[in-house]
Amino acid sequence: MADGRRAQPCADLGVVERLAAALRSAGFTTTGIEDHLGAEVGAALTGGVSWPAVAVVGDDSPLSTLIAVLLLGHARPVDRLAAALPGVEVAELVEQGIVELVDDQVIPLLDVRPYADDAGEYYVFADQDSGRRSGALAEDHVLGIGGASISLARAVIRRPFPRALDLGTGCGVQALHLGAHCSDVVGTDTNERALCLAAATARASGQSWDLRRGSLFEPIAGETFDLIVSNPPFVVSGGDQDYIYRDSGMPADALCARLIAELPDHLNPGGMATVLANWVVTDRDDWPARPREWLAGTGLDAWVVQRELADPISYVSLWLADAGESPERSAARGRKWLDYFERAGIVAIGMGVLTLRRPFDPTAGPRFQIVEEITGAGEEVTGDEALAFFDRQDFLADHSDEELLDLRLATAPVILDEQSMLGESGWQTIGSVIRRPGGPGAALVVDEVSRALVAGCRGQVPLADLVALLAAHHGVDADALARAAMPVVREAIARGILFAAV
Template identity: 35%
Template sequence: MTDFAAIPDAPRSDNPALLHALAADLAALDYTVDGVARLLGAEASEALSRDQWVPASLVLRGSHEPLATVAKLWLLAEDVTGEALARALPGVGLDALAALGLVEPAETAAAGGPALLRAAVDLRPYGWPGDTPDGATPDGAGTPGRADTNLWVASDLGAHQRPGVLRHDHVLGIGQASLTLAQATIRRPVARALDLGTGCGIQLFHLLQHAATVVATDISARALAFTRFNLMLNAPALGLAPKDFDPATKDARVSLRLGSLLDPVAGECFDLVVSNPPFVITPRHRGEQSADQFTYRDGGLAGDAIVENLVRGLPAVLAPGGTAQMLGNWEVGQDDAGGPLGWDARPRQWVPDGVQAWFIQREQLSPGSYAETWLQDASQGRDREAYALAYGDYLRDFASRNVAGIGFGYILLRKPEPAAQAGMPASNFSTDTRCEEILYPIEQPAGPHLAATLDREAWIDARADIWDERLDVAGDVTEERHQKPGAEHPGVILLRQGAGLRRTTLLSTELAGFVSASDGGLTVRQLIGALAALLERDDADFADVLYGRVCNLLRDGFLLPAE
């Protein structure tokens, strides 16, 4: 089995001593998230997190201190002198840096001037505050804020660092999608976890904080080489010894496997699967083969088929009670009049029977906006004619499937647990498919809030009903009433969450009355009975409809079980 320690055109990880020396040099420099933030200042740091390098370059212009030299080299991809770099990293040395595949001679140097070196990869600090599984919050290099876990992540240089279209087997670094998934993942201790499509290993780093063993897969050998390098470089911080990801070691903590989608783990089961798959919907351009597309983002299948295949297939590798979390795109169709259909129409069709699914749409783009986003992503707009042809290919591809828009968001799948004993339900949670659209900013990390919603659902489903339960209003919830001047009663009553997913819901008069009286003193049955008497509604429909709406408020966290 390949150990990915020496793959062409990727950093080498076959010399632990050199990596240990490099890590020691970087730590001594304070080449960390916080150290870089202090060096650059808030404004330049925030710009760098958006891949805007000019402010940082202006701040570091003329600076020759060791930390500035390393930041110029690996964050800004600026040439540096060998003398300055040797002074910054004295323990590892220039020859070792070249042998590891981290630096290379610059293409040009001033006549009579010192020899210059340039970055062969992007190598940047990464970290998150706190060590608790439920509170792990990722933070990228250059983002102000205290980081308690400090790592370094190698990846390919981005288009903003090195001119030209990206190579097709480009290994993406710390991108916004990676951070989004890391923040959305539920962090609870598990025995076995799978990082499907690991890239440079971002999700893997987080999984190692709360999973006993982790399998990481990718279709790209270069990506797995970057992942292995990053594991070796950060082994002490991640609590790993070399044997923990040696393929010859039985029961190693980390297993790196080459292959497409679920092929490398066929027949295995996991308690948690996370995936930031190549979900971008990309048409085949004229004469293009799947090998010509970008492996980090393009799945090589038509439309949103790669996301559909994963939603359909992931439950097969989930252990009973297991959870899968991923990001994805889905196509939104249009009706005969050219208007968009419901965004959730396609995702609902993908969910296998007996599996709980939760889709949260965070964004929806038109076909044209989608094309612009991803053509710009790989710097494909530099050639005007090629850009126009590619843009046209996108529009024709979407038109061929009658696509009106493209959605993006979170996908969460859960597999039921078997009955604990004869006569018990097959699961303590619903297997309904839930789809909701949340287009506004939510509190991060989102993982704890997603977990809390699932816990409330399980609390409800574990009971025959909640008629005799006492409820209270969550502490972050506020109520708004709107009415026309002079009106006797409000025309609109809204309930808002100030934290978590920050939902807003519209209340009927009777539901508003229920919420106002929910202070833990009376049961659901007592409150609904009192409202029925007050409003002179003794019909069963009134009680049943209000009860269902109360359950929804409880599930979404507006109401909580009283302590």
């Protein structure tokens, strides 16, 4: 760890509120910054590439000054920052731990940036990442907006919920999204600094959350929610807690295992949860073993999607680079980390998202628990796709094969991909896959018969009639073909390729 824990920032939320108002007046918004920098440079900055923006903000304009200080982490003269923020004293920002003064220069301590979604425009307060400051991160470092937080935000089901919990809120990114569609938002974290910055994020963004300090479900003991989201400190290690934002202090994936085990007690019937997690893999051929072990006995319906499977060196390297430590310190920590993996028999680490639901009738047990790998670009789990996936699984659970045969099924907009091999008689098809564009894992391997069956589903005649026509064409028994076809039909419905016509 670097410089330990520091004085807590943003204690006076009145200053935060006035700062946010001054930033809005100066055009320090997502659209204002993009207009000032240009679309390409703005997109690069959003993606973490800052050097194109440096040349653009070399002038003395208020917006350039704000971008340089609050986004790029650069020093600027005191009078320039004061001119950019009328109504806010630089001394107040120093007192609140947002900036510091060195001679006549303002040095930023926090990352303050605008953030927008379909519901509104916000300001997020966090610590500067390792790319914007020298030296290693502090133990109580609070992450800002990053790839993991954005992935989680996209994966959460966005429908109205009465009460939501953001477990491990950090700087409050998930709580911001929850505030747009949930009546009551509770955020928890073990890191007091994170709660201070989350409170600043909420006030600057015009929201109000119930923020509580504590580990896992301890701060909300005995309470239940309709939606729970969590981006916990899931990093798999030997149990050290070098950085609060990533290290739980528990060995391996014990924190995620405990989170999933305790989750059902805090979900209302029908309540949903979306959790980012990492899990240990001791056999690459059976990577789903650990998530399935977590789910066993929970009674939760579940869709677990592994997005990446990392080898130990790649995994450790990722987190060492994130901390900004010296090469010598990184090498020593990395060696210790890899030694632990070897002793524990960990050959890989799975990374992904769990979408979970407590059934309306918990005594009936889970309707489904599906664990799969979906790694394709553009196939990330989204809230809309997760909700549709659960709806389709419910539909399948509610309909027997006989009932499905009586239905008129239709085909979603799909693409047929074929693989062919050149033979003596020309090109011969050796494989066919039907894909629904934009759907995670929305692919169905088909043969000649199942391909024709899917093509025939136009919502006009019952499935049984289509099967009978195909059976007659191929000279086979209709009942036998129906039995063979139903697993393919069910998979096609599960993937959103087929659906019941109205």
